[in-house]
Amino acid sequence: xxxxxxxxxxxxxxxxxxxxxxxxxxxxxxxxxxxxxxxxxxxxxxxxxxxxxxxxxxxxxxxxxxxxxxxxxxxxxxxxxxxxxxxxxxxxxxxxxxxxxxxxxxxxxxxxxxxxxxxx
Amino acid sequence: xxxxxxxxxxxxxxxxxxxxxxxxxxxxxxxxxxxxxxxxxxxxxxxxxxxxxxxxxxxxxxxxxxxxxxxxxxxxxxxxxxxxxxxxxxxxxxxxxxxxxxxxxxx
Numbered sequence: 660x661x662x663x664x665x666x667x668x669x670x671x672x673x674x675x676x677x678x679x680x681x682x683x684x685x686x687x688x689x690x691x692x693x694x695x696x697x698x699x700x701x702x703x704x705x706x707x708x709x710x711x712x713x714x715x716x717x718x719x720x721x722x723x724x725x726x727x728x729x730x731x732x733x734x735x736x737x738x739x740x741x742x743x744x745x746x747x748x749x750x751x752x753x754x755x756x757x758x759x760x761x762x763x764x765x766x767x768x769x770x771x772x773x774x775x776x777x778x779x
Numbered sequence: 780x781x782x783x784x785x786x787x788x789x790x791x792x793x794x795x796x797x798x799x800x801x802x803x804x805x806x807x808x809x810x811x812x813x814x815x816x817x818x819x820x821x822x823x824x825x826x827x828x829x830x831x832x833x834x835x836x837x838x839x840x841x842x843x844x845x846x847x848x849x850x851x852x853x854x855x856x857x858x859x860x861x862x863x864x865x866x867x868x869x870x871x872x873x874x875x876x877x878x879x880x881x882x883x884x885x886x
Contacts, residue, residue, distance in 0.1 A: 755823075
């Protein structure tokens with residue numbers, strides 16, 4: 660059973676960079692059948708897909724966040740990471756990492772999420 | 780970008796009830812619709828794929844229907860353990876988008 664676990668600071672100051680890591684267990688991040696994705700949910704709002712990375716390092720980002728997002732992968736540690744720059748209070752949200760089918764069909768496994776608050 | 784309009788946002792049900800949750804897409808997405816269940820503090824669970832296919836291990840009281848723009852998640856004979864947040868996801872086009880979610884309470 661694949662498990663994903665988010666980690667990183669729960670508090671980030673405005674204008675700084677939010678950094679999170681997702682550790683994958685129960686399966687290899689180098690599997691060619693999946694993307695590795697980040698999704699977020701602000702309090703009281705719906706989910707927003709942030710972006711994804713393939714094991715090769717190829718990325719896709721949501722156009723609404725593309726200018727501020729970087730997703731990277733470390734196959735030696737079975738981890739992938741999210742960086743979101745120039746954060747504001749609007750970036751306060753629960754951030755989820757997830758596994759997404761490479762050949763379509765959406766997300767199959769999710770992490771439990773981690774709350775990141777942007778505040779001075 | 781495809782907008783998913785999910786309803787209702789909240790519902791209260793009694794054990795044994797049949798519950799329907801709707802997800803309407805702003806454009807045709809074929810059957811590229813998934814449904815998920817999430818309980819507080821836990822990872823979301825994948826329950827319906829490709830609009831109608833029950834994910835292995837999910838109880839058969841859960842079912843999905845629909846195609847194109849209108850989709851429904853149905854829970855038959857709802858049980859207390861089904862109290863959760865449910866949401867839909869479309870994977871037909873980029874970027875992936877989600878419905879606003881439905882909180883289901885069991886009386």
